Amino acid sequence: DQQVKQNSPSLSVQEGRISILNCDYTNSMFDYFLWYKKYPAEGPTFLISISSIKDKNEDGRFTVFLNKSAKHLSLHIVPSQPGDSAVYFCAASAGYGGSQGNLIFGKGTKLSVKP
């Protein structure tokens, strides 16, 4: 049973436009959420995170929105650039023990930004 779901395996957007990547979760115990970006032949790279006490976190071109009642979060990239083309993973953790080691990942969404 998947606790973190990324229902769109792929997304294609034009350079300069907004990219919106979505993620749903089922476990109400999750209280910290992260987005990772992964290029081929590299490990995942941390992008941005959000605690459940917030509903928005912004870092440059990247903004993550959290809707706890809907158990849904989204990553917005504005403006999208060709270098953003990668697989994006949504991950979540529950606060027991405060461990960040036990991250639950979605299957990922492959973003393609076309020039």
Added chain:
Amino acid sequence: DAGVTQSPTHLIKTRGQHVTLRCSPISGHKSVSWYQQVLGQGPQFIFQYYEKEERGRGNFPDRFSARQFPNYSSELNVNALLLGDSALYLCASSPDILMNTEAFFGQGTRLTVV
């Protein structure tokens, strides 16, 4: 600064064999976690170690084991390899075990079992 380093980068083993994967965390990081990523899936948590003690274990059989050394480096061992163990094995380190410290991943070890 060196990031998380893993060795080897690629490995081919035969069914039934044993494998040891190694990870060196970022300097100063005391927590190391291991993940398995099968093609088309997200990384799946295997183990977390902190200060040389196991602090978390995912849903993996006892064929999987790990340890952390005094210098905080770590080894993942897999016995009696199965074809289904073929995957990218990722190591992640974080400064400690507290909340709001993101994990930094290495590039992974690609294990192929034939």
